[in-house]
Amino acid sequence: PSFQPQQGKLSLTDELHWADGFIIVYDISDRASFAFAKALLYRIRESHTGVCKKMVESSIFLVGNKQDLCHMREVGWDEGQKLAIDNKCQFCELSAAEHYQEVVAMFTKVLRNITSNFKVKEKRRPSGSKSMAKLINNVFGKRRKSV
Incomplete structure (x- = not known):
């Protein structure tokens, strides 16, 4: 998805809500791109309140690009790490x-994290209402012949 700054705010599309993972890339030789990446991280967190935090955390990657331009670096490695x-x-x-x-290794890691999150979702137990419905069906669903 493309995000475009508009009057100091981020215009986010619906992809933010249904995306399974995020790769936020900034240019280490451009401090403004780092500030934009920071704002994107904030908006992603904001939009995913109430979602399983561990799943969201493992599927967000912050990537500092243009490491070959170290001589023009404006954003330190430690800033990105922090x-x-x-x-x-x-x-x-x-x-x-x-x-x-x-790049291939990073995308592979992202995909592995996302697919492992799907496996965790599949293993989750049904919600309380589903469990209760199943229990009620088991108790009252089958009628026994009275003697």
């Missing part, structure tokens, strides 16, 4: 231009 820790998300720095393997 932002990730503060927002309980994964963090890495890479150079998409020079090392495509790092």
Whole structure:
């Protein structure tokens, strides 16, 4: 999804609510992109209140790109790491231009986390109302012949 700043606010689409994972990329040589990434993290957290936090946390990745431009760095590695820790998300720095393997590894990790979250969802027990309905059906659903 594309997010565009409008008058100091973020215009977010419905994808924010149904997305299974997020990869937020900023340019280490551009402090404004880091500030935008920070705002996106905040909005994602805000929109996922009430959702299982562990699942959301494991499926958000903060990525500092353009590691090959270290001589132009405006955002330190430690700043990215701190932002990730503060927002309980994964963090890495890479150079998409020079090392495509790092990009592949990062996407693989994202997909693994998302699929493991689906497995956790599948293993969850039914809600209380479903369990109660099943119990009532078991007790009253089958009629026995009275003697």
